[in-house]
Amino acid sequence: MGTIEKFIKEYFLGFWDYETPKVMVVKNRTLGVIYRGVQFLVITYFIWYVFISQKAYQDSETRPESSVYTRMKGTAVLEDHILDTVEYARPPEGGDVISTILRREVTYDQRQGTCAEHFSVTNANCTTDSDCVEGEVNFESHGRRTGRCVPYYNHTFKTCEIQTWCPIEEYAAVREPALAEAINFTVFIRNSIHFPKFKVLRGNIKESPNRRNRQRYLSKCHYDEEKEPYCPIFRLGYIANKAREKFSELCRTGGVIGVFINWKCDLDLDPSHCKPTYSFRRLDLRKDLPSSGYYYRFAKYYSKDGVESRTLIKAYGIRLDVIVHGHAGKFSPIPTIISTVTAMTSVGICSIICDWIMLTFIDKNEVYSERKFDDVSKESTEPISTEFCIIGSYGSNHSDLSEGVPL
Numbered sequence: 001m002g003t004i005e006k007f008i009k010e011y012f013l014g015f016w017d018y019e020t021p022k023v024m025v026v027k028n029r030t031l032g033v034i035y036r037g038v039q040f041l042v043i044t045y046f047i048w049y050v051f052i053s054q055k056a057y058q059d060s061e062t063r064p065e066s067s068v069y070t071r072m073k074g075t076a077v078l079e080d081h082i083l084d085t086v087e088y089a090r091p092p093e094g095g096d097v098i099s100t101i102l103r104r105e106v107t108y109d110q111r112q113g114t115c116a117e118h119f120s121v122t123n124a125n126c127t128t129d130s131d132c133v134e135g136e137v138n139f140e141s142h143g144r145r146t147g148r149c150v151p152y153y154n155h156t157f158k159t160c161e162i163q164t165w166c167p168i169e170e171y172a173a174v175r176e177p178a179l180a181e182a183i184n185f186t187v188f189i190r191n192s193i194h195f196p197k198f199k200v201l202r203g204n205i206k207e208s209p210n211r212r213n214r215q216r217y218l219s220k221c222h223y224d225e226e227k228e229p230y231c232p233i234f235r236l237g238y239i240a241n242k243a244r245e246k247f248s249e250l251c252r253t254g255g256v257i258g259v260f261i262n263w264k265c266d267l268d269l270d271p272s273h274c275k276p277t278y279s280f281r282r283l284d285l286r287k288d289l290p291s292s293g294y295y296y297r298f299a300k301y302y303s304k305d306g307v308e309s310r311t312l313i314k315a316y317g318i319r320l321d322v323i324v325h326g327h328a329g330k331f332s333p334i335p336t337i338i339s340t341v342t343a344m345t346s347v348g349i350c351s352i353i354c355d356w357i358m359l360t361f362i363d364k365n366e367v368y369s370e371r372k373f374d375d376v377s378k379e380s381t382e383p384i385s386t387e388f389c390i391i392g393s394y395g396s397n398h399s400d401l402s403e404g405v406p407l
Helices: 002-015 029-053 180-184 211-220 236-242 247-253 333-347 349-362 367-372
Strands: 024-027 058-061 065-073 076-078 081-083 097-116 144-151 158-166 186-195 200-203 233-235 255-266 276-282 295-304 307-331 388-391 396-402
Touching: 024 029, 024 367, 029 333, 029 349, 058 333, 065 097, 065 307, 076 180, 097 144, 097 247, 097 295, 180 236, 180 247, 186 236, 186 255, 186 307, 200 255, 233 236, 236 247, 236 255, 236 276, 236 307, 247 255, 247 307, 333 349, 349 367
Parallel strands: 024 396, 255 307
Antiparallel strands: 058 307, 065 186, 076 081, 097 158, 097 307, 144 158, 186 200, 186 233, 255 276, 295 307, 388 396
């Protein structure tokens, strides 16, 4: 117990000791080069990256309020038909998501009735009526089974009969040619962004005091990263190209492309310098996967001979998702003070690193450690062996150790 009591007593008394740094000049060229080199790296990091690149002296806002309106324009010829925006643009009122139909598969004159199930459906193939369970609805099925086994339209094999819209799509769909002219369709994207913290409202349309001149400009311009960076009108072919996609492949399978509008605003400058940049990227799975592409179905209903009928359309197209990111910064004293204090504190790491190098790799005979650590008590009468001299640059007493100290 005596050893434990002694340890607890020494620990308790040592807890109340006061430690103060001791300035010691070590005239070792290698250690000095390491010390100044680490200092240079730390200072360069804070000046170039933290303050200049990341603008740590600014207060920032990264969740602005945003509004997006889209409108598509263009006319295409499909055989003898003229297609306009009402035919191929969805939704017609615009928004942050808009799509255009590039290719259609049409099933004409469907009516409620009974017909043969498609042979690709699980357990649809049959030889007798007993193979078909009446009233069964398969997850993959087009309708409800009647319990009869019937010939598959004009073929010799048989499948289970179902009650549904007949004829089924897989059998009767007519594939129309792709709208190759859609490559020149244009999408108008109007974006307004608001940074409430700084009370700044900006838009992506080029400012002009004359409304007529602005309308004339918008009627002729098409966005180009170098020639027309502030025109909000984009060709579908340009968007596909920037997303690194082949337009012909998009016509075949469809696809989802993201239109990213990035606002990075330095509000220490005039707000007129706050302008957007655009980037484009494919968002859905790649075309070599079974679930890739973009398509949807819709129907046009009508009455024929007093019977409700419909034309089913499976539409492949491009869907554009407009995604807005915003970041604004403005000088503020609080982040400036915090960043400055952090930088000054980080410079102190240099001393810790060099102390560790000195005591671990250089101080082989413990010459430096004997000079660096001293225990001073109030009752101590022995003179401290460290020699002191006055250095004007420090304005304080410190030990001066040269490389002549034997190691």
